[in-house]
Amino acid sequence: MAIDSGYKAEAVVIPAEHRWVCAVCGYVHQGTETPGCCPICGATPDLFELHPHTAPHDELIDFDQWTCLNCDYIHLGADPPLTCPVCGLPSDQFKPGRFIPAVTASSEEVLAIVIVGAGIAGVSAAESIRNASPSAVITVLSKEPELPYYRLNLTRYIAGELTVGNLNIHPQQWYQDNDINLCLATELRELDPDSKCLTLSDDQTLSYDRLILAMGAHPFVPPIPGIHRENVTTLRTIRDADAIIAQCRPGLPCAIIGGGVLGLETAGALVRRGVAVTLLEGFGWLMPLQLNQAAGKLLAGYAVGLGITVRTNVKIAQIDGDDRVRSIVLEGGESIPAELVIVTAGVRSNSWLLRRADIDVNQGVLVTDTLQTSREELFAAGDLAEHRGISYGTWAPAQFQGVIAGLNAIGKKTEFAGIPRSNTLKVLGLELYSIGLVQTKDGSYQSFELQNNGQYFHFMFHDGQLVGAILLGDMKLAAAIKNLIEKKSSCTDLLHSRPDVHEVITFIENS
Known part of the structure; x- marks a missing residue:
């Protein structure tokens, strides 16, 4: 039995959405209501500010197009995004333009896009596709029976800080309102790239024009004697x-x-x-x-x-x-x-089905800067993907890759140039931030550190640029550090002045 792909000629009516911006960390949530909490910093719903979209989706009018001046990320909508999801530049660093969708709701070439995986990469891909294309037919497959949720908040759920409902990325109604076919408790069993057909866990088949693979990863269990005991x-x-x-x-x-x-x-x-x-x-x-x-x-x-x-x-x-x-x-x-x-x-990517389908795989599924796999109609994002030799395994890159894979799947070429790895602890109650390189590889690296009253600062430079940092106990410099690293800003003048760590901190504060 084949699943109905949902091709239809009538226009898709998509409700206007809002952007809810966390006043603490700047995280942007799209939806008709606030999230249960901020998935990045844990801020409560009352700390989100409403920034409504100024125009609804309408395939009968031109879309505004905004291009990031730094990384060429393309945003479609009446207003630029508050920040670029790829490089972090603010809205005033976007160049306006006009975009008329190549595929309209009346076209016979409506794309059927299947997204396998409903973590943050998969949901972000669905969001970006629907924001850019009211006519695309979107199906999201999730092997879990629950609504897609913020996996990184599971420890806060264990701690008793959140309920199950607080974990959801979007409520059930959001998927219906955005005409996204969400199939829960549905697992991919076989992939045939030549026929563009998927076989699912219930033996049904599903065809696609574009496929986004966001199946994530599974926990690595070391081969310790007794590891399979109960509990x-x-x-x-x-x-x-x-x-x-x-x-x-x-x-x-x-x-x-x-x-x-x-x-x-x-x-x-x-x-x-x-x-x-x-x-x-x-x-x-x-x-x-x-x-x-x-x-x-x-x-x-x-x-x-x-x-x-x-x-x-x-x-x-x-x-x-x-x-x-x-x-x-x-x-x-x-x-x-x-x-x-x-x-x-640690984790290992869920790549075994892709190996069997002759998709190029190393530690993860190999992708280009457009997040295409070795088959041009197949894209990969999140923990499954390996980009330039890196499998990030963290939330922010998975979200960014999902957005970019979604845009490329509908023909809007957008590139993922990579971002520095960063980590923030949220459960221990300690402010801890780590980004980029934190260990000196050889004598060409220069580091500065300060330990004072339970706080610790560490900064790593190479070739005149800040390439890594650790903040323990105080994260006020995190945004400035992230910006310096991602923009690859020159710190040559600072380093030539032979600064001490306090002067380095002042430089970062003023950057």
Whole structure:
């Protein structure tokens, strides 16, 4: 049985939407109502300001086109965006123009676009397609039964800060109002790029003109003896979070394997529920991919102050128990009590179906700057995609890639030039920001650091440019740092003056 592709000649009526802007961090949410909270900084709905669109979608009139002067990102609408979602430039850095859609609602060439995956990359792709094309037929497939949600807020859900409803990216009505066919609990089983046909988990088939792959990633589970015992779990979905919450009780001994961002945020959430958490990291300090040793050790001290037991430089020999986990045994024989074990050891892209379909895959699905795969009608975004050798695995790049993949799928060429990796902790209550390179590779790198009253600042320069930074305890410089790095601004004059760290901070503040 084939799913009706939904081709139709009548005009699609799309309601006017609003832009809700977080007054704290500037995050922009599109929809008829505010999100349950800001997915970036956690601000409550009352801290969002309404910026209405000044004109509805209408295929009978010209669209305004706005081009970013820095990165050439194209925005379609009556007004420029408040900030460029790719490079962060403000609205006054957009050049106006006119755009008449190449495909109208009456055309027989209406594009059927299927998006596989309903994380932030998939939903952002659907948003950008619908904003630019009222006539496109959009189908979004999600293997999860819940409405698409902010995955990065699962730890805040575990902590009790949010309800399930607060996690949703959009309410159910939003998909109906925007004529987006959202298929929940539907998984891709087979892809045939030659016939442009998908086989789904219920044996139905679905054809497409353009396909956006946003299937994300799955947790990496290291091959530790005993890893499959009961109550050893990962954290990737709402169902994972609910299973963890169901086990929580005051004093429950819990071990978390992996001292990265997710491990720390999970530990902080569980401590708030009274769980006795031991955080295990094989490296010499926490968050080794985002922090240097000094910052990692400061962070460990802060975590200990919250009641988290932190163990670094550990190697796990096995997970012991009977029908369920009882302890973790380290190399050397030490046993750590654990009735709940959560593995937060990174992710791997969900690329196996693409390999079978002869799509070029490395660690992720290989994409160009237009986010096209090795098949020009197939695009990839988010955790699944590998761009210029990088699989970002974080929320902001996934959102940006989704927007750009959506535009390219309808023929509006837009490029993703890459962005510096950045991380912000939200559950531990500590202001921590990490972006770009934070470890000196050789003598050509120059670094400055300051540690004072529990705060830590670290700045890395290379070839006259700021290439990385760490802020611990104070994030006031985060926006300026991000702007300097993304714009690749010259800092040559500053560095030639042989500054101290205070002068570097002043330079960044005034940039």
